[in-house]
Amino acid sequence: MRHFKKRRKQSLSSQINQSHEPLQKDGLKANLNENIQIIKEALGNSDDIIIREIRIGKERKLKAAIFYTEGLIDTPSIQNFILETLMLDLQKIDIDKMGSSGENPLHLLKDSVLTVGDIKDLSDYNTLFTFLLSGNVILLLDSFTLGFAIGMKGGKDRGVTEATVENSVRGPKEAFSESLRTNTALLRRKINDHNLWLETKKIGTVTKTAVSIAYIKGITNDKVVEEVRERLERIEIDSILETGYVEELIQDETYTPFPTIFHTERPDVTAANLLEGRVAIFVDGSPNALLVPSLFVQFFQTADDYYQRADIVTLLRFLRFFGFFIALLGPSLYIAITTFHQEMLPTPLLINLAAQREGVPFPAFIEALIMEITFEILREAGVRMPRTIGQAVSIVGTLVIGTAAVDAGIVSAAMVIVVAITAISSFVVSSFNLSISVRMVRFIFMGLAASFGLFGIIVGLIALVLHLCSLRSFGVPYMSPFAPFIATDQKDALFRFPHWGLFSRPRLISQKNVKREDTPSPKPEPRKQK
Known part of the structure; x- marks a missing residue:
């Protein structure tokens, strides 16, 4: 594998990191009003950032505030699972007595009050802004330097529609959308196995785009997975808006007109390639998935090839x-x-x-x-x-x-x-x-x-x-299984053997768990009628 040249940080990224550096190092303040003021100033008093100040507990003594980005949140869920819970269900609880008795009110809210599954702790502004601007609800309490990020992502998206580029005569019609979680859910529908692992990280100093890699543990070569991780870690850029950004930054050979990374908009194609030992890369906001490693012969194969004789x-x-x-x-x-x-x-x-x-x-x-x-x-x-x-x-x-x-x-x-x-x-x-x-x-x-x-x-x-x-x-x-010539992989190159003959995965891609079955399946014999 070739070594990547170290890419120079762009001046814009450096300026952004320098301007945010003091804020990123600071932890949350104990004073709620001070936290609200810092958040407003950092976001430029943006109109789409909603701040709702409330009072909770017995006699409404404790001040609290929730923050969310309008359009990225399921608004009815905030009313039903956060505001109603905090303002009505906590009326009979004296939070001051709990604090004096040694019981942490934050633990009470997290473990016994909030009826939401996805809750994460916050302790600094950098983490707070990342969750806030990616579609989470932020809950802060007065006199506490710890807050919560509550997962309530919603808003409108395109939804699951029919594939527009990779048309299929026979087979599933659904295609990926611009929502990362919708895409991973479509993939989970195809592969219902606990060995399907997903890893997500943020890339882009400005956009902080969620980029996920998906692979099947035990089938995918661990060296390929590690190489994908390393190449994604080396990306230093201010924005990732589509899979094309990632493709150009992680591909092996840049001085060639031929694509060395395959991309698809179909969940069934992605699932089939994962089962062969490849790694899929998803980018939030893109309806395409990148598949690596990619071979020349792969660009001549379609989803219909496996749904027909x-x-x-x-x-x-x-x-x-x-x-x-x-x-x-x-x-x-x-x-x-x-x-x-x-x-x-x-x-x-x-x-x-x-x-x-x-x-x-x-x-x-x-x-x-x-x-x-x-x-x-x-x-x-x-x-x-x-x-x-x-x-x-x-x-x-x-x-x-x-x-x-x-x-x-x-x-x-x-x-x-x-x-x-x-x-x-x-x-x-x-x-x-x-x-x-x-x-x-x-x-x-x-x-x-x-x-x-x-x-x-x-x-x-x-x-x-x-x-x-x-x-x-x-x-x-790139030219395998033709060069080097691999006889066992010719069954799905120029020719396509019947499914009972596709008993092994591509040898140079998986290199582990190569056999799809313990023994090659014999040709099924039709049952004779008596």
């Missing part, structure tokens, strides 16, 4: 790999053959192509470059435009521009066909990240084909294979 899935995987090579080499092969190797074409086809290119003023490379750039612009415009008109604009724009370019003699009709087939083939690749990588590398192969013909394409393929074989994802070779 093995022979159908094998055929579809071959189609994906075939589409990958067309998307990568389609325009470059056309450029090389029409420019340097015309003898490879049948004579009638060669005459037809020559007739089409008779009025075209540009060489084949410039033709392909114009059409590819035009299509990339249309594709990006279709993504960024409003959903109701984006698809129509991209389709109509492609048809109109392609037809007009042929009629104007700028490009040939054959080139439009080649570019269209290449664009369609790029959508066959199941992973959007890998599809972007193919689109980038395609231009390099077009330049090699225009300069050296098929020889340039072959040299480019050799360099591409060497580059892919040099990549690693959290210490695991």
Whole structure:
């Protein structure tokens, strides 16, 4: 595993740490009014921070205050489980006598009064602000330097909806949402085992975003889990707003167009990868999960591959790999053959192509470059435009521009066909990240084909294979199980064996508890009717 370079702290992060340093070191004050004033000033008297001062106990002698962030809290629960409990149920209790008798009133509230499950102690302002701004209710009492953070997270979120990017013909339709706890709950539904462990930490000096890692103890390699922890610990940044931040900061190789970390929006895909020995990384506020280690072949697999028959899935995987090579080499092969190797074409086809290119003023490379750039612009415009008109604009724009370019003699009709087939083939690749990588590398192969013909394409393929074989994802070779070749893992690479034949986990990923079953399952025999 490669060593990370030490990242220099950003000046903004340093300034924030310096400005907050005196406050972070201070413990809570015994005077409630002083605590309220400090909290108000630190938060700039923000309107969404609600402060409710109350009196509790017999004869309303003890002053208390609750703090919460409006919109992040389940407001009815505050009324039912905190305010009602403190203001009504404590009327008959003389807190002063309890304090003089040696019994701590705070222990009474925590152990016998508050009917809430998630309660944590607070002793300093840094912890207080972290809980307050992440959706907890803060309870402080006068004359005490200890407070409580009460878990009552609520508010509105998008909820569990259907997957929008990774569509599935058969299988679950649910997808992750922007709520971290909703996502972990969806994962728990899939894996009902006590060995599914979750670890959460805060990353970002300003945002303090909750980042969780999930793995199955006893299946996941402990070295991979420890490496994930170390890489997350090394992140020094002021904000984490999406999984893309974490992905870019923890990936193995940064000088490659190919993704070395897999991301998904589906709980079933996440659960299946955890059962193979991978680690999932969740970021609060993101509807995606990162999965490490990731392999090249993993980007050609979909959730439907395990919900349909093995022979159908094998055929579809071959189609994906075939589409990958067309998307990568389609325009470059056309450029090389029409420019340097015309003898490879049948004579009638060669005459037809020559007739089409008779009025075209540009060489084949410039033709392909114009059409590819035009299509990339249309594709990006279709993504960024409003959903109701984006698809129509991209389709109509492609048809109109392609037809007009042929009629104007700028490009040939054959080139439009080649570019269209290449664009369609790029959508066959199941992973959007890998599809972007193919689109980038395609231009390099077009330049090699225009300069050296098929020889340039072959040299480019050799360099591409060497580059892919040099990549690693959290210490695991990126091209396994092809390089290094692992015979037992070929059952779920190009081919997909039936489920009764998938008796072991990927060897280089799990390295412990490799067997899914004690012995390979025999093919089930149909029961004969008497």
